[in-house]
Amino acid sequence: MSSMGEIWMGMGTLMGGIMFAYTMIQQFVPRHVADYLSAYMHRTMAFANPYMEISFDEFTGVERLKLSQAYSAVEAYLGPKSSKLAKRLKAQIVKGHKDLAFSMDDYEEIIDDFQGVKIWWSMGKTIPETKSFSYYPSATEKRHLRLKFHRRHRETVTKSYLKHVIKVGKASMIENRHIRLYSNNANQGYYEYKKTLWGHVEFEHPVTFDHLAMDPVKKQEIIDDLVTFSMSRDYYMKIGKPWKRGYLLYGPPGTGKSSMIAAMAKLLNYDIYDLELTAVKDNSELKKLLQDTSNKSITVIEDVDCSLDLTGKRKKKKKKDDKEEKDPIKEKADDEEEESKQDSKVTLSGLLNVIDGLWSACGKERIIVFTTNYVEKLDPALIRRGRMDKHIEMSYCCFEGFKVFAKNYLDLESHELFDTVRRLIVEVKVSPADVAENLMPKTMKRDSRVCLQNLIKTLEKIKEDEKLIAEEESKKKENDGLVME
Ligand SMILES: Nc1ncnc2c1ncn2[C@@H]1O[C@H](COP(=O)(O)OP(=O)(O)OP(=O)(O)O)[C@@H](O)[C@H]1O
Numbered sequence: 179m180s181s182m183g184e185i186w187m188g189m190g191t192l193m194g195g196i197m198f199a200y201t202m203i204q205q206f207v208p209r210h211v212a213d214y215l216s217a218y219m220h221r222t223m224a225f226a227n228p229y230m231e232i233s234f235d236e237f238t239g240v241e242r243l244k245l246s247q248a249y250s251a252v253e254a255y256l257g258p259k260s261s262k263l264a265k266r267l268k269a270q271i272v273k274g275h276k277d278l279a280f281s282m283d284d285y286e287e288i289i290d291d292f293q294g295v296k297i298w299w300s301m302g303k304t305i306p307e308t309k310s311f312s313y314y315p316s317a318t319e320k321r322h323l324r325l326k327f328h329r330r331h332r333e334t335v336t337k338s339y340l341k342h343v344i345k346v347g348k349a350s351m352i353e354n355r356h357i358r359l360y361s362n363n364a365n366q367g368y369y370e371y372k373k374t375l376w377g378h379v380e381f382e383h384p385v386t387f388d389h390l391a392m393d394p395v396k397k398q399e400i401i402d403d404l405v406t407f408s409m410s411r412d413y414y415m416k417i418g419k420p421w422k423r424g425y426l427l428y429g430p431p432g433t434g435k436s437s438m439i440a441a442m443a444k445l446l447n448y449d450i451y452d453l454e455l456t457a458v459k460d461n462s463e464l465k466k467l468l469q470d471t472s473n474k475s476i477t478v479i480e481d482v483d484c485s486l487d488l489t490g491k492r493k494k495k496k497k498k499d500d501k502e503e504k505d506p507i508k509e510k511a512d513d514e515e516e517e518s519k520q521d522s523k524v525t526l527s528g529l530l531n532v533i534d535g536l537w538s539a540c541g542k543e544r545i546i547v548f549t550t551n552y553v554e555k556l557d558p559a560l561i562r563r564g565r566m567d568k569h570i571e572m573s574y575c576c577f578e579g580f581k582v583f584a585k586n587y588l589d590l591e592s593h594e595l596f597d598t599v600r601r602l603i604v605e606v607k608v609s610p611a612d613v614a615e616n617l618m619p620k621t622m623k624r625d626s627r628v629c630l631q632n633l634i635k636t637l638e639k640i641k642e643d644e645k646l647i648a649e650e651e652s653k654k655k656e657n658d659g660l661v662m663e
Contacts, residue, residue, distance in 0.1 A: 228328055228329055228330075229326050229327065229328055229329065230326070230327060230328075230329045230332060230335075231324055231325065231326050232324070232325050232335075232336075232340075233322045233323070233324045234246065234248050234249045234252050234322060234323045234324070235249060235320060235321075235322045236249050236320050236321040236322060237249075237320055247472075248344065249321075249322075249323060250347070250351060251343070251344045251347030251348050251351060252323050252343055252344070252347055253281060253323065253347070254346075254347040254348070254350040254351045254354075255343045255344075255346050255347035255350065256281070256282060256288070256290075256299060256323070256347075257279065257280065257281055257350070259288055259290060260280055260281055260282040260286075260288055261280035263288040263289070264280075264282045264283070264286045264287075264288050265286065266282075266283035266286045267280045267281065267282065267283055267286075268280065268281050268282070268283050281301075282299075282300075282301040283301065284301055284302070284303055284321070285300070285301065285302060285303075286300065286301055287299065287300040287301075292334070292335075292338075292339045292342065293334060293338070293339075295327065295328075295331045295334050295335065295339065296327070296328075297325050297326070297327050297335065297339065298325065298326040298327070299323060299324070299325050300323070300324050300325075300326070301321065301322075301323055301324075302321070302322050302323075302324060303319060303320060303321045303322070304319070304320050304322070305319050355447065356380050356381070357380070357381040357443055357444070357447060357448070357449055357450070358378045358379070358380060358381055358449045358450070359378060359379050359380075359381040359449070359450045359452060360376040360377065360378040360449060360450065360451045360452065360471075361376065361377060361378070361451075361452045361453075361454065362375065362376055362377075362451075362452075362453055362454055362457055362458065362467055375466065375467055375470045376451065376467070376470060376471075378449075381440075381443065381449075381450060383437075383440040383443075383444075385437045385440045385441055385444070386441050386444050386445070387400075387401055387441045387444075387445060388582075389437070389441070389582070389586055390434055390437060390438060390441055390582065391434070391575045391579035391580065391582040391583050391586075391603075391610050392434065392572070392575065392576075392578075392579050392582075393576055393578055393579065394578050396570075400438075400568075400570060401445065403568060404442060404445055404446055404545075405445075405446075407423045407545070408446050408543065411542070411543075420534075420541075420544075421541075421542045421543055421544070422541070422543075422544040422545065422546065423544075423545050423546075423567050423568070424533060424545070424546045424547070424548070424565055424566040424567050424568070425442075425545065425546070425547045425548075425566065425567070425568050425569075425570060426547075426548050426549075426550070426553070426561050426566040426568070426569045426570065427439070427547060427548070427549045427550075427570050427572055428549070428550050428551070428552075428553035428569070428570070428571060428572065429551070429571055429572035429573050430551060430572075430573070430574070430609060431551055431609065431611070432609035432610060432611025432612060433572040433573055433574065433609055433610055433611070434572050434610055434611075435480075435549040435572050436480070436549070438570070438572065439476065439478055439547055439549075442476060442545070442547075443476055446474070446476075446545075447474070448474045448475050448476050448543075448545065449472060449474065449475045449476070450475070450476050450477075450478060451471045451475055451476070451477040451478065452478050452480070453467065453468075453477055453478060453479050454485075455479055455482070455485035455524055455529075456485050458524050459523070459524075460523040460524060460528075461523070461524055461525060461527075461528030461531070463524075464524050464528055464529070464532055465528075465531070465532065468532050471541065471544070472541075473541050473542045473543050473544065474542075474543045474544075475543075475544055475545070476544075476545040476546075476547055477544065477545070477546045477547070478546075478547045478548075478549070479546075479547070479548050479549075480549045481549060481550060481551070482548040482549065482550050482556065482560070483550045483551070483552050483555045483556055526557060526559070526560065529560070530559065530560065530565070533546060533565050534564075534565055548560075548561070548566060553569075574603070574607035574608070574609065574610070575603045575604065575610055575613075576604065577600070577604050579603065579610070580599065580600050580603040580604055583599060583603065583610070583613060583614070586614075599613065
């Protein structure tokens with residue numbers, strides 16, 4: 179009787195023979211026959227192979243541009259195991275951690291153990307065949323993590339082990355999470371491999387709600403609203419509404435709208451997606467971009483009045499330095515950029531669909547924020563309650579707001595400075611940004627007198643500007659009168 183070893187050897191020779199014959203046949207038979215043979219071959223191989231495999235691709239979606247959450251969770255789960263078990267590792271520095279973070283290198287394998295079941299994990303990648311030579315990695319080079327196990331453990335692996343992997347991985351991702359700031363025009367690299375829908379950086383804005391100078395009652399109301407939203411999963415499920423909320427922040431320049439968004443993200447630990455509408459080609463690109471945002475995120479459209487007009491056509495954003503002389507080359511480049519923006523065809527209805535169309539129900543825990551300096555210019559449809567659930571006016575500070583400034587910046591022993599700042603903020607209504615700009619004694623080690631002088635200069639400039647505006651207006655009125663006569 180043949181031994182087990184002999185049987186396996188025989189099987190091996192047989193499989194090798196089949197493979198050889200299969201390769202030869204493939205070259206000479208018509209395509210549809212080759213496809214049929216290929217499927218048959220795989221079934222035969224699978225029958226003989228006692229192991230099963232499951233793959234996790236790095237990217238998902240039709241165009242394979244969306245980072246797979248399952249892949250990220252598995253990667254996070256395998257991280258500590260890889261650093262102990264793998265022989266070839268990839269190392270990277272992670273913000274906020276002293277130690278390097280390790281992960282498995284390409285084509286490396288480690289073995290995991292779960293309730294006595296052995297699981298092999300390997301890291302692989304697919305490189306598409308390219309005909310031309312390139313120095314740069316291909317855009318379509320995609321990684322995958324693959325696990326292999328004996329098929330008698332199918333139930334254990336698919337029902338328990340994978341649940342365990344995803345749970346542990348997700349917990350580790352949350353623990354090591356840093357807020358990211360995504361932007362849709364940051365990653366338009368020259369090279370194909372660099373192009374993705376969103377580019378991101380770590381979000382390091384230091385502002386929190388404690389730093390925001392505004393009416394404390396209003397501030398607390400906003401905090402409560404945000405926290406309630408983030409904990410209302412069951413409520414949204416019960417009433418059958420997508421778990422999302424819209425905020426409209428409006429008010430004069432420099433009154434803290436961007437700072438408020440940063441404080442919101444910090445409070446909830448959400449990523450920020452800064453959507454530059456003028457860089458979006460059309461409605462379908464807008465949809466793709468929004469579909470590619472993650473849960474627990476804030477999508478921001480700043481100065482929405484400048485990005486889209488009420489008929490859905492594009493408007494030029496007013497350049498600050500219109501009156502300044504410009505370098506002609508830079509001017510040409512700017513004009514070209516502006517023209518390309520004009521080519522984009524995002525419409526008002528496209529934007530409305532993005533906010534409350536069918537697809538928007540796909541994500542969870544999403545906030546959308548519009549900011550504007552001119553709320554009256556916006557189409558009421560865009561900001562009606564239900565779309566933009568909460569309208570927040572950011573304005574010049576009241577006395578309570580001034581107290582936050584005093585706490586943030588002032589040397590409280592300098593009564594002269596204290597009084598001037600109070601007057602500027604509460605009475606003259608200088609924008610918080612202008613005041614903040616001039617009040618940095620703690621950080622900049624400037625003495626109070628310098629701050630005071632700066633503030634007085636700011637005040638004088640404001641008065642001068644006001645005088646100029648008044649003069650221009652009266653001249654215009656006079657001219658209008660002459661024309662009438
Ligand atoms: N309410 C505020 N509380 C504290 N600091 C503020 C406030 N408003 C403005 N600042 C200061 O002014 C700077 C600019 O403010 P910010 O960019 O948030 O204003 P904004 O309303 O978004 O302006 P814009 O409309 O011009 O975009 C901030 O970095 C901060 O230092």
